[in-house]
Amino acid sequence: MSKPEKRDEIVRAALEMIAEHGFHGAPMAMIADKAGVGAGTIYRYFENKDLLITELYRELEERIYAAVLVGYDPEKPIRERFLYLGTAVLGYFIANPLDFRYLEQFHNSPYGMAYRRDRISGKREDRDMYRELFEGGVAQQVVKDFPLAILFALTFGPLLAVARDHILNFIVLDDELILRTIEACWDGVKR
Amino acid sequence: MSKPEKRDEIVRAALEMIAEHGFHGAPMAMIADKAGVGAGTIYRYFENKDLLITELYRELEERIYAAVLVGYDPEKPIRERFLYLGTAVLGYFIANPLDFRYLEQFHNSPYGMAYRRDRISGKREDRDMYRELFEGGVAQQVVKDFPLAILFALTFGPLLAVARDHILNFIVLDDELILRTIEACWDGVKR
DNA sequence: GCTTACAGAATGAATGTTCATTCCGCTGTA
DNA sequence: TACAGCGGAATGAACATTCATTCTGTAAGC
Numbered sequence: 001m002s003k004p005e006k007r008d009e010i011v012r013a014a015l016e017m018i019a020e021h022g023f024h025g026a027p028m029a030m031i032a033d034k035a036g037v038g039a040g041t042i043y044r045y046f047e048n049k050d051l052l053i054t055e056l057y058r059e060l061e062e063r064i065y066a067a068v069l070v071g072y073d074p075e076k077p078i079r080e081r082f083l084y085l086g087t088a089v090l091g092y093f094i095a096n097p098l099d100f101r102y103l104e105q106f107h108n109s110p111y112g113m114a115y116r117r118d119r120i121s122g123k124r125e126d127r128d129m130y131r132e133l134f135e136g137g138v139a140q141q142v143v144k145d146f147p148l149a150i151l152f153a154l155t156f157g158p159l160l161a162v163a164r165d166h167i168l169n170f171i172v173l174d175d176e177l178i179l180r181t182i183e184a185c186w187d188g189v190k191r
Numbered sequence: 192m193s194k195p196e197k198r199d200e201i202v203r204a205a206l207e208m209i210a211e212h213g214f215h216g217a218p219m220a221m222i223a224d225k226a227g228v229g230a231g232t233i234y235r236y237f238e239n240k241d242l243l244i245t246e247l248y249r250e251l252e253e254r255i256y257a258a259v260l261v262g263y264d265p266e267k268p269i270r271e272r273f274l275y276l277g278t279a280v281l282g283y284f285i286a287n288p289l290d291f292r293y294l295e296q297f298h299n300s301p302y303g304m305a306y307r308r309d310r311i312s313g314k315r316e317d318r319d320m321y322r323e324l325f326e327g328g329v330a331q332q333v334v335k336d337f338p339l340a341i342l343f344a345l346t347f348g349p350l351l352a353v354a355r356d357h358i359l360n361f362i363v364l365d366d367e368l369i370l371r372t373i374e375a376c377w378d379g380v381k382r
Numbered sequence: 383g384c385t386t387a388c389a390g391a392a393t394g395a396a397t398g399t400t401c402a403t404t405c406c407g408c409t410g411t412a
Numbered sequence: 413t414a415c416a417g418c419g420g421a422a423t424g425a426a427c428a429t430t431c432a433t434t435c436t437g438t439a440a441g442c
Contacts, residue, residue, distance in 0.1 A: 024401095027400080027401055027402080028401075028402060028403080029401080029402090039402090039403085040403085040404075040405080043402095043403070043404080048402075048403075049402065049403090
């Protein structure tokens with residue numbers, strides 16, 4: 001196995017094990033096994049478990065951002081962009097349940113809390129389409145005049161809940177139901 | 192300290208430590224310390240950590256249910272009941288941030304998954320005002336015709352997100368903003 | 383009223399287990 | 413032969429849980 005290939009295997013295995021069993025249910029030995037490498041080998045690529053975890057998070061964020069960006073047209077009207085972005089993320093999560101589960105684990109952990117705090121306090125410049133969309137919507141009086149955080153909550157709250165329910169097999173989403181759900185979110189957000 | 196008093200101290204300490212540091216950041220020794228009892232003492236009241244955790248969850252659920260029930264009038268129109276239930280839970284969470292943080296930890300853990308699975312598959316008869324409310328709303332054609340799980344997502348998704356943001360000091364909610372937020376949820380759910 | 387005996391509670395040091403991380407000998411390659 | 417890269421056993425720290433011991437309150441015996 002070549003060097004970058006091995007690194008990839010480790011990342012893939014970590015994603016799978018952690019998504020399925022949580023940070024604490026996924027010992028390094030288990031990840032190493034799944035990746036088909038020795039336990040010590042992981043430490044040739046990642047200084048420690050924490051760094052593996054945050055690095056993996058960053059890679060996922062990147063992937064999702066890239067996936068959603070394809071097909072996004074910032075010139076379209078607000079409502080249309082909102083529906084696109086909503087269905088795109090939800091679609092990504094449904095197509096990549098492991099990614100979704102991993103993100104959830106991450107967000108609900110001390111790692112995620114720190115990360116979020118940084119982001120809100122602006123330590124991370126985020127090239128965020130969503131922020132831009134909402135700010136535009138409020139300015140054009142198409143969207144309710146709420147603080148950004150509440151608009152996010154009204155959108156991503158249902159989105160993530162629905163993705164979770166689908167991935168855990170509590171409901172079955174088809175394209176029509178997805179669209180209707182995002183439209184309902186829009187009803188909550190629009191003026 | 193009397194016997195039930197001591198049990199209470201243990202439960203209170205467990206709530207606080209777990210809410211603040213997560214299940215894995217709250218060793219039994221730490222909980223015992225906070226409760227002012229010996230480590231072994233906890234085991235006189237709870238067979239093991241798992242049982243302490245699930246028992247505490249049940250107690251919290253009970254408290255919240257009781258708190259919200261006060262002032263709920265099943266005779267009122269759907270919209271009014273929806274707004275009441277929304278503000279009531281959100282208000283409870285804001286007044287009891289530890290309870291909220293604990294519930295979140297619980298839901299995002301294997302404990303919570305199992306619990307949820309049981310609930311959905313109907314193994315727990317739940318005397319759920321929310322379910323009843325939505326079912327009534329759909330029947331009266333006041334509420335969009337969605338599966339129950341989606342209506343829950345549209346309501347609790349934003350609610351929990353907003354509660355989290357407030358408790359972590361990412362936003363500040365006042366009564367007016369709370370009401371407007373719940374109204375926005377209603378916009379998402381109503382026909 | 384005072385002392386002694388005893389049962390049930392409480393305690394916390396000791397135990398065994400589960401990891402993350404380290405270390406050193408091995409192997410395939412140049 | 414020399415060496416980079418690996419593997420996986422060894423190490424030590426962090427815990428949950430146990431259990432031999434200590435404490436406390438109650439009640440019988442005087």
